[in-house]
Amino acid sequence: MEAAAEPGNLAGVRHIILVLSGKGGVGKSTISTELALALRHAGKKVGILDVDLCGPSIPRMLGAQGRAVHQCDRGWAPVFLDREQSISLMSVGFLLEKPDEAVVWRGPKKNALIKQFVSDVAWGELDYLVVDTPPGTSDEHMATIEALRPYQPLGALVVTTPQAVSVGDVRRELTFCRKTGLRVMGIVENMSGFTCPHCTECTSVFSRGGGEELAQLAGVPFLGADMAPPPPLCPAGSVPLDPALMRTLEEGHDFIQEFPGSPAFAALTSIAQKILDATPACLP
Amino acid sequence: MEEVPHDCPGADSAQAGRGASCQGCPNQRLCASGAGATPDTEEIKEKMKTVKHKILVLSGKGGVGKSTFSAHLAHGLAEDENTQIALLDIDICGPSIPKIMGLEGEQVHQSGSGWSPVYVEDNLGVMSVGFLLSSPDDAVIWRGPKKNGMIKQFLRDVDWGEVDYLIVDTPPGTSDEHLSVVRYLATAHIDGAVIITTPQEVSLQDVRKEINFCRKVKLPIIGVVENMSGFICPKCKKESQIFPPTTGGAELMCQDLEVPLLGRVPLDPLIGKNCDKGQSFFIDAPDSPATLAYRSIIQRIQEFCNLHQSKEENLISS
Numbered sequence: 001m002e003a004a005a006e007p008g009n010l011a012g013v014r015h016i017i018l019v020l021s022g023k024g025g026v027g028k029s030t031i032s033t034e035l036a037l038a039l040r041h042a043g044k045k046v047g048i049l050d051v052d053l054c055g056p057s058i059p060r061m062l063g064a065q066g067r068a069v070h071q072c073d074r075g076w077a078p079v080f081l082d083r084e085q086s087i088s089l090m091s092v093g094f095l096l097e098k099p100d101e102a103v104v105w106r107g108p109k110k111n112a113l114i115k116q117f118v119s120d121v122a123w124g125e126l127d128y129l130v131v132d133t134p135p136g137t138s139d140e141h142m143a144t145i146e147a148l149r150p151y152q153p154l155g156a157l158v159v160t161t162p163q164a165v166s167v168g169d170v171r172r173e174l175t176f177c178r179k180t181g182l183r184v185m186g187i188v189e190n191m192s193g194f195t196c197p198h199c200t201e202c203t204s205v206f207s208r209g210g211g212e213e214l215a216q217l218a219g220v221p222f223l224g225a226d227m228a229p230p231p232p233l234c235p236a237g238s239v240p241l242d243p244a245l246m247r248t249l250e251e252g253h254d255f256i257q258e259f260p261g262s263p264a265f266a267a268l269t270s271i272a273q274k275i276l277d278a279t280p281a282c283l284p
Numbered sequence: 285m286e287e288v289p290h291d292c293p294g295a296d297s298a299q300a301g302r303g304a305s306c307q308g309c310p311n312q313r314l315c316a317s318g319a320g321a322t323p324d325t326e327e328i329k330e331k332m333k334t335v336k337h338k339i340l341v342l343s344g345k346g347g348v349g350k351s352t353f354s355a356h357l358a359h360g361l362a363e364d365e366n367t368q369i370a371l372l373d374i375d376i377c378g379p380s381i382p383k384i385m386g387l388e389g390e391q392v393h394q395s396g397s398g399w400s401p402v403y404v405e406d407n408l409g410v411m412s413v414g415f416l417l418s419s420p421d422d423a424v425i426w427r428g429p430k431k432n433g434m435i436k437q438f439l440r441d442v443d444w445g446e447v448d449y450l451i452v453d454t455p456p457g458t459s460d461e462h463l464s465v466v467r468y469l470a471t472a473h474i475d476g477a478v479i480i481t482t483p484q485e486v487s488l489q490d491v492r493k494e495i496n497f498c499r500k501v502k503l504p505i506i507g508v509v510e511n512m513s514g515f516i517c518p519k520c521k522k523e524s525q526i527f528p529p530t531t532g533g534a535e536l537m538c539q540d541l542e543v544p545l546l547g548r549v550p551l552d553p554l555i556g557k558n559c560d561k562g563q564s565f566f567i568d569a570p571d572s573p574a575t576l577a578y579r580s581i582i583q584r585i586q587e588f589c590n591l592h593q594s595k596e597e598n599l600i601s602s
Contacts (some may be wrong), residue, residue, distance in 0.1 A: 033589010107428030
């Protein structure tokens with residue numbers, strides 16, 4: 001299915017990955033950001049599209065708050081985060097004059113903005129575009145998938161926490177993916193455990209088992225599954241809670257660069273590697 | 285691209301779709317079609333006459349514990365058998381309340397007087413779109429107007445009966461669901477909103493927006509609850525911060541924005557486990573610091589509602 005008359009601003013983007021959940025607060029933006037950084041460290045050119053209009057978290061996570069968006073002849077220029085221009089970002093966060101002002105829009109207006117985001121950002125040549133989404137299965141998600149459909153996204157990473165309450169929402173998201181024809185590349189279980197810095201005991205703060213259960217239900221890979229070796233004392237096959245990761249994201253630093261010794265680092269780089277392995281070698 | 289139009293008259297105003305600033309807005313036709321629904325708002329107002337206090341539980345940020353808090357606020361208030369509690373879940377896409385209340389698989393029954401809530405206890409009734417779905421895999425892939433319709437039905441058609449407290453659990457964000465519930469309940473008077481956050485700046489960022497939303501739509505703010513505030517290791521009992529308050533946490537935000545901080549609830553792994561089992565955490569861990577924090581917060585909420593009620597009664601009688 002071809003895009004309309006002109007090649008479009010996504011023509012130079014080789015692979016598109018959506019990061020979805022269904023449940024809020026499971027770490028979609030965190031995983032999107034860390035995945036983008038890890039792919040960049042693997043030598044890829046990466047863009048991030050943040051379509052969470054109500055809660056755009058990514059500018060802060062990459063230390064890009066307050067950056068201005070400029071127009072170029074092909075549309076909006078994404079915000080480049082490094083001199084080499086190997087990582088770029090577009091988020092509604094950049095368009096808000098006052099960061100504390102709520103974007104209180106109903107569906108149709110959100111749809112219109114998302115369409116613009118998808119078609120009017122001059123991404124240029126990218127290896128990967130990571131699309132971060134808000135929780136749910138509503139206007140934003142439908143608009144995003146419709147707008148991206150001509151460009152044949154590689155698939156979706158679906159994020160959950162270990163809790164059954166999260167699994168309950170995320171299995172509905174899997175149905176959404178099936179109904180909209182979006183391939184689920186795998187399940188990422190986030191916040192799987194916390195290692196006490198005082199005594200190294202690992203506690204399942206948000207219950208356990210959700211990621212594997214979902215992966216089995218849906219018949220999709222559990223992306224953390226053969227992360228080797230697992231950090232000591234923490235359940236294998238998921239991304240653990242790491243306050244250092246959270247701190248670096250709050251401060252807008254590159255976690256992958258700063259904390260290769262963290263328990264979360266191994267999980268995140270493993271997920272990125274799985275994406276690289278799953279990416280077809282030739283362009284369709 | 286045009287700037288985000290600051291002079292939008294508001295989808296619910298009389299000028300909706302007709303103002304000069306509406307030209308070119310993709311929402312224009314919808315607003316101008318005048319989904320005014322005044323008869324519905326009147327019906328809802330009538331229905332809400334038997335509901336003494338209405339509390340919205342909001343955030344802006346997902347995953348901070350709105351549903352967990354709503355459920356436990358309901359459990360806590362319902363411990364007084366003489367108080368009638370109603371819990372309404374308007375998270376249409378991700379309805380967590382049935383699971384947290386141990387009501388998964390329950391269905392809604394219709395009677396002559398409307399839809400019957402599902403009762404956890406004699407004095408605690410629950411309604412959620414979750415009860416209308418036949419399978420746990422069913423996805424509710426609805427656009428805004430359909431979600432609004434559902435919320436309207438929940439408020440208009442559910443036979444709550446005489447209720448002391450109606451607690452409304454909301455999805456994350458500031459969108460259709462939030463605008464609709466505020467609009468539909470506007471004439472019926474909402475006591476206020478309890479806003480949930482975690483200590484992280486990434487949450488506070490969204491919560492500041494939510495506070496501004498409340499001010500914009502003139503929704504009183506009862507206060508803010510900082511959830512997942514500190515973790516006590518079950519083995520060594522020492523405290524650590526899983527979600528570090530890098531920018532001062534809720535306390536500083538509340539000072540800056542002049543809203544009350546109702547309390548802080550620490551992260552107790554038993555909370556998650558009990559939610560998964562559909563049980564009240566208060567029963568499993570009555571002495572947990574988290575339980576004590578919850579009880580204190582619930583008391584403050586009750587005080588706010590009662591104070592408000594007496595003020596209103598004074599106004600009427602004067």
